Amino acid sequence: MTPTINIIHKQSGAAFMLKKNDILTVIDPMGGQVSDMVVFNAEDYKEKLSSGKSLDFEECILLTKGHFLWSNRSQKLMKILEDTNGRNDFLLAPCSPETFKIMYNYEGEHPSCLGNLQHHLQPYGIEVDDIPTAFNIFMNVQFDSDGQLFVKPPTSKAGDYIQFQAQMDVLVGLTACSAEDSNGGTFKPIHYYIETQPKHIKRPR
Numbered sequence: 001m002t003p004t005i006n007i008i009h010k011q012s013g014a015a016f017m018l019k020k021n022d023i024l025t026v027i028d029p030m031g032g033q034v035s036d037m038v039v040f041n042a043e044d045y046k047e048k049l050s051s052g053k054s055l056d057f058e059e060c061i062l063l064t065k066g067h068f069l070w071s072n073r074s075q076k077l078m079k080i081l082e083d084t085n086g087r088n089d090f091l092l093a094p095c096s097p098e099t100f101k102i103m104y105n106y107e108g109e110h111p112s113c114l115g116n117l118q119h120h121l122q123p124y125g126i127e128v129d130d131i132p133t134a135f136n137i138f139m140n141v142q143f144d145s146d147g148q149l150f151v152k153p154p155t156s157k158a159g160d161y162i163q164f165q166a167q168m169d170v171l172v173g174l175t176a177c178s179a180e181d182s183n184g185g186t187f188k189p190i191h192y193y194i195e196t197q198p199k200h201i202k203r204p205r
Helices: 050-058 097-102 113-124
Strands: 006-008 011-018 023-028 035-041 045-046 066-068 078-083 133-137 138-144 149-152 160-166 172-173 190-195
Touching: 006 011, 011 113, 011 190, 023 035, 023 078, 035 078, 035 113, 050 066, 113 172, 172 190
Parallel strands: none
Antiparallel strands: 006 190, 011 172, 023 160, 023 190, 035 045, 035 133, 035 172, 066 078, 078 160, 138 149
C-alpha cells in the first residue's frame, strides 16, 4: 500500500504523533528547501529533542544516516535510516520573529519556523518556551577554522529525502522553513509520509 503524501506548504508547518518504530520520511520535492524538525516524548513533553546531547553522544556535528537524535534525558528519540542529501544542521535555532528583526533588519510581520511550530504544537499544550533547538533538515551551515558560521543554500535536489524511525512514541513538529538565507532566497513546500509498523498480535496457544 502506497503511503499518503502529506504536504507542508511553503512557510508553514505541521504536528503529528508517531508510534515507536513508525518511519517518517521527509522529502524536499523541488530542491533547495529546509525543514525544521522538533521531537517530544509523547508520554511526557518535558522530554524533548536535545542538540547538545545528540552532538555529544554521536560525537559528530553533521548527523546523517546511522546517527540517533537524543533527548534532554539522554534517551534515543529517532534513528536516521536514510539520508540522500547528507547535509543537515543541528546548531542553529528555528528562525523566529526576532531573527528577522535582528539579522535581516526586517520591519513588520514575517512567517517563521518558531511561529509555525508554536501554532501547530499549541493544541498539544506545547508553549513557545518549550520548543527546543530544531534538527534542521537539508540546512547547509558551513563553518571555518575560526568557528565563524555561514548559512549557504541547501545542496538538496528535487526528490532528496531523509528517513527517521521513532525509538519511542513521539510528537513531531515539522516546517517548511521561512528564512530567506536558509533556502537560497526562495520558499517551497516540504512533503512527508508516515509508515506505521504492523502490530504483533499474540496468538493463543
